[in-house]
Amino acid sequence: MKKVAFALGLLSAIASTSTPSAQDLPKVSIVVFGAPSLGAFLPPVIKAQKLDEKNGISIKFEERTPDAYTAQFNSGEFQVGGSAALLTVGLADVRGVKVTYLFNLFDFWGAVVTSRPDIKSLKDVEGKDLAAAKGTTNYVMFDWFARQLGVDTAKLSVVNTATPGLVGYALADRATAVQLWEPAYTTLHAKKPGIRTLDLNIPESWKKVSGSTSIPYLGVAAHVSWAEKNKELIPKLYAAYRQAAEWVAANPDEAAKLIAGKGTDDDRKAISELIRANDRLGMNVRTAAEVSKEINAVYAAGKSIAFLPSDPAASTIYQGAMK
Template identity: 30%
Template sequence: MKNLKELFRRAGTTLAVGLALNATVSAAQAAEPLPKLAVTVFSPPSQSIWIPVLIQRLGLDRKHGFELTVTPKPSNVAYTDFATGRDPVCFCAAIAAVSRFKQQGADFTLLWNIFNFESDIVIRDPAITDVKQLQGKVVQTDTITGSWALSKWFLQARGVDLGKVTIKSSSARGAAGLAELQLGRVDALLVNPTEGAAAVAQGKGALHALPVFDKAVWQKASGTDFVPSITLGVASPWIAQASNQALIRKFYAANREAAEFIRQKPAEAARLVSKDAQVEVGALQGVLERYRDLTRIEPLRRHIKTVALLTQKLLPEGGQLPRPLTDAELDSLVSAFDVEGRNE
């Protein structure tokens, strides 16, 4: 009996020591700062701000073991800082735009698709119901963006003679662009779906929007039903570091979760990001519901044939790239890095 009591005493002591050790380790882990990830997005009302802000609002960054910071910048500044390596992680890397930087020797790669291509033409004249009627009109848009490059291709493919359209390039977004339209200084705005919805809502019945993307036109050209467009771009030296590879996989997982939240709860998602997106909640909810397939988080390498079609044929032929990407440039542009960690 005495031996049995001594056995229990020793077991209890061992258990207490083990629990104390586990508590110490847990406390030490809790005290360790989370790795930080800084991403650049376009200034609002760009849609590139949606997912990073939603990740922050839902706490998905901390859930997946990192701390996210988001820096909005005007499109020209965001692209310059990304192409030069100043900002190693760009959440607004449009394939059609950054392919030019790859041809110029910029050292970066694209990891995953974020948004499929969509853009709207916002018009004041109710008589304009077809994009071909833009001929003879003044259209304002931000021509530095990939959205413009793809929009240009679609407009031409749909029969618009852009030689007869006056394109006014401006990085002015939101209220500034809308004012140009309402004051009659331009006839139309070519913008992303978020800006389009916000403009139509603010126009209170005086404005309407026409979509630029045409599924039938794209299916004929590519055999697919969507255009990968806005991607996550990273500097090649940055992603070569093992610590950053682990960090970016955590970010990818948070992206997937945020995208699913948008699909399942568009009204709540709109409420959470409306302030940072600088879009009225109802208008943003309308975009999220209208374009339920706009967000498509997938490794871009799965769609390398479509990217090849864009960068080696359609965009060069349309004048949006000075020449086709070489096979080596294409392979460098579309990363083979396993963001899902399936082969780990």
């Protein structure tokens, strides 16, 4: 009996030493936008499925508004950002903040919606108020696409608000139009199905200038100094996000419960349908190196509207090993 107890104790000791607890794993603190946002889309899945721990790291996600996110990431308060809009990464670099885009999570998609019957096209919004999160890259990309349609964006009276407030503006019809993206767009349509979407001609305009249909938009970025010191953690981080995206695509209904945990049944149904279609969601987990051509096309777009004063350094596109 003593031998059996000793053997069981030995096995328990071996198991405890061979399987590190979450407290023993390398820790990564990642700042992200609050929900509803693309940056907040995969974190609840990663944590619920323990994909960080399964890949040998422990991630702590910290939510911030877009403006606070940019300030705290660029200052180095957070070394890793999970709502890393590509043009924001490029702008940080040309301003002297050495950061690098590790991998892409979502391609760009944005929309302008209105409830006003007299607004037939985006051109009709000139001289009127547009609610938008002006501090986001989604707005900057919208600016570029609007100009391709001949819209004078300087004539838009932008009412700046945080990302979560955009749905509220649209529901209450507090502005002539609202510029927003997923998953807020789907959440809005679940609550107000009759709202109209103004065409931005995104696929045609982008293919005309880049020759590609992929528009790298939002992913995970890090300060170059952090990336150089933590090369062994980056493939683990990438694997956790990639596996989360794969699980979401394979389990849209279960994923919607995690992503829209505080929402209604209609909200969750809308999110699951969004995942199944993926045309507006644009979930596309790729390493930065794999989409370097498209990243440079996004930089060129940002430079053409004077958002980027110069070309970002090649180091903003991470080239390190991901396996």
